[in-house]
Amino acid sequence: MTTLAVLLMLLAGAYLVAVLEGWSATGRFRPAGPALSAIALLGRESIVPRKPDRIFFEVAPVLLLVSTMLAAAVLPLGPSLVIADMATGALFLNAALAYVMVALVMAGWGPDSAYAMVAGWRFLGQLVGYSMPIVMAIVGVAMRAESLQNTAIVESQAVVPNALYQPAGFVVFFLAAMCLAFLPPFDLPTAPGELAGGVESEYAGARLAVMRLGRMVLVVTLSAAVTVFYLGGWYGPVLPGWAWSAAKMLAVAAAMLAAGRYVPRLREAHLLAWWWKLGIPLALFNIFYVGVLLLVVR
Amino acid sequence: MILQTLFLGFFGVAAVWFGVVVFRTSSMVRSALALLFSQAAIGAMFLAMQAEFLGVLQIMMMATEMSIMAIFMVMYMMDPGGLGEMEMSHQKRISIAAGVLGTLAAVGVALLADWGTVAAAPPAAEQTERLGTEMLGRSMLVFETAGVTILTAMVAATAVAIEGRGAGVSE
Amino acid sequence: MVALLTGAVLFGVGLYGALSQTNLVMIMMGVELMLGGALVNLVAFWRFLHPEGYQGQMFVLIVMTVMALEMAVGFGVGTARFRSKGSVEMEEARELRG
Numbered sequence: 041m042t043t044l045a046v047l048l049m050l051l052a053g054a055y056l057v058a059v060l061e062g063w064s065a066t067g068r069f070r071p072a073g074p075a076l077s078a079i080a081l082l083g084r085e086s087i088v089p090r091k092p093d094r095i096f097f098e099v100a101p102v103l104l105l106v107s108t109m110l111a112a113a114v115l116p117l118g119p120s121l122v123i124a125d126m127a128t129g130a131l132f133l134n135a136a137l138a139y140v141m142v143a144l145v146m147a148g149w150g151p152d153s154a155y156a157m158v159a160g161w162r163f164l165g166q167l168v169g170y171s172m173p174i175v176m177a178i179v180g181v182a183m184r185a186e187s188l189q190n191t192a193i194v195e196s197q198a199v200v201p202n203a204l205y206q207p208a209g210f211v212v213f214f215l216a217a218m219c220l221a222f223l224p225p226f227d228l229p230t231a232p233g234e235l236a237g238g239v240e241s242e243y244a245g246a247r248l249a250v251m252r253l254g255r256m257v258l259v260v261t262l263s264a265a266v267t268v269f270y271l272g273g274w275y276g277p278v279l280p281g282w283a284w285s286a287a288k289m290l291a292v293a294a295a296m297l298a299a300g301r302y303v304p305r306l307r308e309a310h311l312l313a314w315w316w317k318l319g320i321p322l323a324l325f326n327i328f329y330v331g332v333l334l335l336v337v338r
Numbered sequence: 339m340i341l342q343t344l345f346l347g348f349f350g351v352a353a354v355w356f357g358v359v360v361f362r363t364s365s366m367v368r369s370a371l372a373l374l375f376s377q378a379a380i381g382a383m384f385l386a387m388q389a390e391f392l393g394v395l396q397i398m399m400m401a402t403e404m405s406i407m408a409i410f411m412v413m414y415m416m417d418p419g420g421l422g423e424m425e426m427s428h429q430k431r432i433s434i435a436a437g438v439l440g441t442l443a444a445v446g447v448a449l450l451a452d453w454g455t456v457a458a459a460p461p462a463a464e465q466t467e468r469l470g471t472e473m474l475g476r477s478m479l480v481f482e483t484a485g486v487t488i489l490t491a492m493v494a495a496t497a498v499a500i501e502g503r504g505a506g507v508s509e
Numbered sequence: 510m511v512a513l514l515t516g517a518v519l520f521g522v523g524l525y526g527a528l529s530q531t532n533l534v535m536i537m538m539g540v541e542l543m544l545g546g547a548l549v550n551l552v553a554f555w556r557f558l559h560p561e562g563y564q565g566q567m568f569v570l571i572v573m574t575v576m577a578l579e580m581a582v583g584f585g586v587g588t589a590r591f592r593s594k595g596s597v598e599m600e601e602a603r604e605l606r607g
Contacts, residue, residue, distance in 0.1 A: 093365065128394050135398035142374065145405050149367050164409055171402060187467075188391075350515030353549075357522045357542050361530070373538050376519075380545045383515070387556040392569050396548070399573060403580060410584055411534050414591050433528035441521025448513035469566050477567045484574050491578040495585030 043123050049286065050112055054256040057263075057293045061256075064297045074256075078249055086245035089151045096150030100143050101247050104254035107139035112261040116191050118274050118281040129190035130178050133265060137220055140258060141167045144222075147243070147251070163222065165308050169315035170219035176323035177213035180206050180330045181269045194273030201272035205333070208326040210270045212319060214296070217262040219311075221255070223300050263292040345386040353379035366411040374404035391469060513553055519546030533587045537580060544576050 058074035088097070114129040114136075116122035126132050141163060148160010182188050184205065185196035203210040243251055267273055267288040274281030306314070356376035360369050377400035384393030523542030530536050548569055555565025 093368070095368070096371075126390065126394075128391050131391070131394045131398065135394050135401070138398050138401035142371070142401050142405055145408060146371065149408075161409055161412075164405055167402065167405075346515070350518075350549075353515060353545070354518050354522065357519055357545075360538055360542070361522070361526045361535070366534075369535070369538065373541060376542065377545055380519075380549055383549055384552050387552055389552050389556060389566065389569075392552060392566060395570075396573065399577065403577060406584075407534065407538065407580065410587070414534060414587060415532055430529055433525050436528055437521045437525030440524045441517050444517030444520055445514060448517055469563050477564065480567060480571065484571055488574060488578060491582050495581045498582070498585040499588040 042120065046112070046117060046123050047109075049117055049282070050109070050257060050260055053260040053263075053286065053289055053293075054253065056290060057259050057297075058252075058256050060290075060294050061259075061297050064301055078253075081249040081252075082246055084245040086247065089153060093150045093152065096146040098247075100147035100150055101243065101250040101254060103143035103146065104140060105250055105257065107136050107143060108254055108258040108261050110139075111136035112257065112264065114190055115261065115264045115268050116194060116273060117264065117285045119191070122191065125189060125191055128188045130182055130188045130193060130269070133190075134175055134178060137258075137261075138171075140220065143254075151243075162308055166219055166222070166311060169312045169319070170216040173212045173315060173319040173323040174216035174220065176320070176327060177209045177216065178269065180209040180323075180326045183327070183330050183334060190268055194268055194275070197272040198275060201275075202270040206270075206326055206330050208322050208329065212323045212326065213270065214266060214292075215319070217266060218296050218300065219315075221259045221262050221296070223259065223296055259293055259296065260289065263289040263296065266292045342386055346383055349379045349382040349386060352376075353383065366415050367408050370404055370408035370411050373407070374400060377404065513550055516546040516548075516550035516553065519543070519549065521546075533583065533590075537583050540579065541576060544572060548572055 055074055059069070059071055062073045063069045111133050113123040114126050114132050116125065144163045145160050148156050148158075148163070150156075181193055181202055184202065185193040187193070197205075264285070267285060271288050271292070273288075274285045276284035276287075279287075353376045356372045356379060359372040360376065363369055363372065378397050381393045381396035381400065384396055387393075520543050523539045523544075523546060526539030526542060527536050528539075530539060551565060551569050551572065555569070
């Protein structure tokens with residue numbers, strides 16, 4: 041029952057985020073946009089490149105979708121609205137999201153095409169940049185909750201959400217989540233103008249629909265992760281818990297989508313330089329700061 | 339207990355099968371990703387043995403490590419796609435003999451030793467906390483040594499891989 | 510028991526790979542398989558024989574660290590060699606110079 045409810049919420053969230061993305065990309069608000077384009081995609085013929093690596097080509101979109109759903113399974117949308125409340129939930133989230141990267145590498149290598157391959161390897165480079173800060177930010181959150189269990193992490197924010205308690209960690213995690221979901225300005229894997237679509241360039245028809253759906257669910261999952269870790273999950277005055285979760289998730293997703301439209305795409309070298317020279321020290325400072333707050337101020 | 343053995347067996351067979359695929363396929367990227375799935379199966383075995391933190395850690399680390407291995411394979415090996423016919427191995431008989439001998443020795447030890455009784459496992463949340471206490475309490479020296487070793491290895495790998503000014507090779 | 514057998518077979522496959530492959534990267538993959546087999550055995554020993562002491566898990570963490578480190582340093586050495594020689598085939602590595 042809870043599984044079904046969470047899945048439905050995820051699907052609704054993915055649809056709304058797709059509408060938001062369409063709005064931010066084209067400037068026109070079309071509520072029926074994703075449904076129409078999904079139907080169009082499913083109806084198109086399925087074009088396969090001449091000599092693809094068959095296994096990778098088929099598996100990549102499915103792995104993208106499966107890994108994001110696995111990551112969403114450990115996120116609580118309400119006090120008991122979680123599919124699998126693992127004791128190491130925060131770490132499992134990171135583990136499942138690492139397979140997003142595997143899926144993109146497969147999608148890059150599979151189609152045997154230059155654009156896709158460059159895009160896939162670029163995402164690997166991007167991962168080298170953001171993966172350390174994202175784990176360090178999670179460490180800061182887990183330190184406050186004294187547990188890796190996601191429900192415990194939300195409950196530790198009953199009074200003060202982590203966004204106010206650890207602002208450095210919040211900024212780091214937010215930007216790293218944007219990197220992971222390859223949203224602009226970090227959208228090296230699917231650079232629309234530069235690489236002709238990157239990893240999505242050789243996919244057509246139903247497989248492209250699955251990849252786009254996977255991408256939307258990834259954005260929703262990461263927004264849910266930001267709310268669970270930093271914005272206090274389901275806490276809020278008047279509405280029921282899940283409504284607050286949904287509202288916060290949508291706000292975060294809208295912020296992620298809007299923030300990138302005003303900054304040009306970051307080059308690989310600059311991206312890595314920023315993450316390693318600024319992001320990691322900031323994340324380490326955040327851990328130190330949270331430690332001081334927990335041990336001294338309490 | 340039966341369920342645990344079943345899961346262990348399933349993931350064990352998956353790990354071994356992917357491990358064999360690593361060396362039988364001629365496509366380099368398939369090799370690296372097969373190793374990834376073998377290690378993920380090993381991580382799943384950890385989860386089946388109720389070592390939750392270790393299992394999740396293994397799965398997460400191996401995804402990143404093996405993808406990096408994939409890109410290094412593409413960089414350094416000829417024929418990364420495996421579409422040409424190349425003989426990639428040498429001293430085949432010695433290595434098969436060594437492999438089989440190693441397996442038989444380990445299996446022999448596993449079957450012939452008297453291992454004692456099987457105990458119950460503590461719950462997962464408590465495990466993480468107690469692992470942390472152990473790591474920062476009793477095994478603090480081990481932890482610090484590991485940290486220094488990691489730093490040394492990072493510096494060493496970077497120093498070896500950087501192109502020297504005019505020299506071109508490591509010192 | 511199943512876990513120990515799996516660890517043994519993984520070790521054997523890794524040993525075969527490490528000895529038979531000519532390329533540095535493939536040899537390292539063999540070593541990773543061997544270490545993976547050792548890890549399976551370690552966790553099995555911890556879980557079934559001594560679940561109350563955590564040195565077993567500590568050992569596993571150290572072995573994982575070693576896996577990552579040997580990959581890092583190995584790739585660093587491979588990069589340097591590739592730059593000076595143009596390939597990382599082990600058959601051609603007969604001299605200590607360069």
